[in-house]
Amino acid sequence: MATYNTSEFRKGLKVQLDGEPYLMIECFFVKPGKGQALYKCKLKNLIRNTVIDRTYKSGDTIEAADIEEIDAQFLYRQGDQFVFMDNNTFEQYELTKDQVDEAWKYLKEGMPCTMLLFNGKPISVTPPNHVVLKVEYCEPGARGNTATNVTKPCTVETGAEIIVPAFVEIGDLIKVDTRTGEYIERVKAE
Amino acid sequence: MSWGRAPDDFRPTANWEVLRLRAELLRVIRQFFDERQFLEVETPILSADTVVDRHLDPFWTADVNRPADITPQTRLYFLQTSPEFGMKRLLAAGSPKAIYQISRVFRRGECGPLHNPEFTLVEWYRVGDDYHTGMDLLAELCEVLFGRGRPRIYTYGEVFTRFVGIDPYSAAADQLRQRAEALGVAYPASLSLEDRDGWLDLLFTEKVQPHLGQEEPVIICDYPASQAALAIVRKGPPSVAERFELFVNGIELANGYHELRDPEELRQRITTANAQRTREGKSPLPPTNRLLQAMEVGLPACVGVALGFDRVVMIRAGANSIREVLAFPFDRA
Numbered sequence: 387m388a389t390y391n392t393s394e395f396r397k398g399l400k401v402q403l404d405g406e407p408y409l410m411i412e413c414f415f416v417k418p419g420k421g422q423a424l425y426k427c428k429l430k431n432l433i434r435n436t437v438i439d440r441t442y443k444s445g446d447t448i449e450a451a452d453i454e455e456i457d458a459q460f461l462y463r464q465g466d467q468f469v470f471m472d473n474n475t476f477e478q479y480e481l482t483k484d485q486v487d488e489a490w491k492y493l494k495e496g497m498p499c500t501m502l503l504f505n506g507k508p509i510s511v512t513p514p515n516h517v518v519l520k521v522e523y524c525e526p527g528a529r530g531n532t533a534t535n536v537t538k539p540c541t542v543e544t545g546a547e548i549i550v551p552a553f554v555e556i557g558d559l560i561k562v563d564t565r566t567g568e569y570i571e572r573v574k575a576e
Numbered sequence: 577m578s579w580g581r582a583p584d585d586f587r588p589t590a591n592w593e594v595l596r597l598r599a600e601l602l603r604v605i606r607q608f609f610d611e612r613q614f615l616e617v618e619t620p621i622l623s624a625d626t627v628v629d630r631h632l633d634p635f636w637t638a639d640v641n642r643p644a645d646i647t648p649q650t651r652l653y654f655l656q657t658s659p660e661f662g663m664k665r666l667l668a669a670g671s672p673k674a675i676y677q678i679s680r681v682f683r684r685g686e687c688g689p690l691h692n693p694e695f696t697l698v699e700w701y702r703v704g705d706d707y708h709t710g711m712d713l714l715a716e717l718c719e720v721l722f723g724r725g726r727p728r729i730y731t732y733g734e735v736f737t738r739f740v741g742i743d744p745y746s747a748a749a750d751q752l753r754q755r756a757e758a759l760g761v762a763y764p765a766s767l768s769l770e771d772r773d774g775w776l777d778l779l780f781t782e783k784v785q786p787h788l789g790q791e792e793p794v795i796i797c798d799y800p801a802s803q804a805a806l807a808i809v810r811k812g813p814p815s816v817a818e819r820f821e822l823f824v825n826g827i828e829l830a831n832g833y834h835e836l837r838d839p840e841e842l843r844q845r846i847t848t849a850n851a852q853r854t855r856e857g858k859s860p861l862p863p864t865n866r867l868l869q870a871m872e873v874g875l876p877a878c879v880g881v882a883l884g885f886d887r888v889v890m891i892r893a894g895a896n897s898i899r900e901v902l903a904f905p906f907d908r909a
Contacts, residue, residue: 392685393685414688414689415689417686417688417691418781419831419884420631420803421631421773421781421803423686424777424781426762440762441763441764442764442766443764443774444685445766445858
């Protein structure tokens with residue numbers, strides 16, 4: 387099994403602790419001039435998204451995680467199962483709603499995504515940073531109100547609720563930032 | 577554009593204002609020592625001798641054409657982790673009583689917001705200084721560099737007891753571990769109870785150092801005897817190392833010794849350090865060197881101090897990372 391030793395520690399390293407994959411999101415080197423070097427790391431669990439703190443001393447090792455990032459597309463949803471396809475091998479993967487996490491809000495059939503595989507099994511999926519979604523339902527807004535600081539919830543075609551300015555209407559196409567879940571702008575139909 | 581490097585990799589990470597400040601601070605330091613009749617010296621950066629310290633890893637090279645020509649008999653040369661050996665050899669050989677050097681030094685594996693494997697050290701020695709006059713001189717330089725008053729002096733025991741709640745000179749490793757747990761300090765699973773100094777370093781780094789020198793610069797003295805490095809141990813109880821460090825804004829800036837002069841003691845410390853290195857999977861370093869020879873002849877009583885110049889620039893420039901004060905840090909070197 388491949389391992390990383392402390393001299394290879396850096397942000398972005400994918401490692402394995404207690405059988406689960408982690409991403410090193412921070413690694414802070416501290417060392418007294420005449421003393422023990424310490425590596426203070428923040429590690430994000432790639433399955434549960436929780437962040438843990440771990441401190442290592444020079445010479446320690448962590449197991450490398452077999453993580454692969456693939457280009458995939460979302461095929462369809464069946465109940466709580468989300469089905470994706472690897473764009474290169476055409477292999478299909480099923481993810482649960484838990485695994486898909488917040489991404490379900492943005493997934494439209496045929497949408498390109500990035501998928502992480504841990505030991506060959508999918509663990510998470512990331513939609514494009516910006517997606518365009520159709521508004522299925524919202525309360526009518528006051529006509530002529532173009533202020534963006536008056537907001538209301540709307541339901542989009544995926545079933546997710548997005549906060550939008552009051553002027554957005556049913557049938558509108560809106561651009562959403564998937565990293566924050568925030569409305570960006572209204573777009574014209576292509 | 578080759579090797580997949582970013583196209584702007586050639587550019588400095590420090591801005592011109594900071595690079596000018598570097599130059600100005602070098603002048604200030606030279607003036608400080610020149611006014612006090614110190615002689616500026618230069619000793620080899622590449623040497624067959626090297627400091628043997630458990631936690632310092634030198635870069636090494638060999639005088640051969642190809643790596644394949646290195647045999648077990650090949651003499652290795654070490655990039656100096658500090659100019660200590662060369663400068664003490666000068667003192668033993670009867671140099672003027674006060675010498676200083678501003679040199680590049682190298683420490684493998686040290687890379688972080690406060691570390692670059694190649695950095696600039698200001699090192700000085702003055703014959704005739706004792707522990708206290710040695711600290712006084714460092715305090716004077718600190719005043720000149722930062723204009724934040726004269727550093728207050730505390731012992732390692734005082735500050736450790738205050739912030740960790742246990743006496744560092746007498747506490748056993750398992751008591752230190754209990755303090756770490758009580759204070760919520762994350763510690764390496766591999767840190768063993770045989771390694772008392774490792775626990776002291778962990779607690780000092782995490783719980784003491786961040787408080788040091790926040791309002792005014794401080795000098796910490798009387799390190800635990802087990803952390804003497806090349807300093808004299810003053811018999812106790814408790815026995816302590818006559819070693820002191822300067823801290824400003826929680827950053828360790830300088831390390832000074834009331835210098836060890838006994839070659840037999842140095843030999844023993846080298847043997848101990850090499851045994852620790854071997855246990856930790858590091859290669860031992862040459863056990864003999866010309867400093868031992870020089871000490872046999874006689875090193876005059878003196879105090880020596882090394883100051884991390886890049887960190888001085890960082891504090892003066894308000895920088896958060898050493899990258900902001902180096903023209904080209906290691907990944908762009």
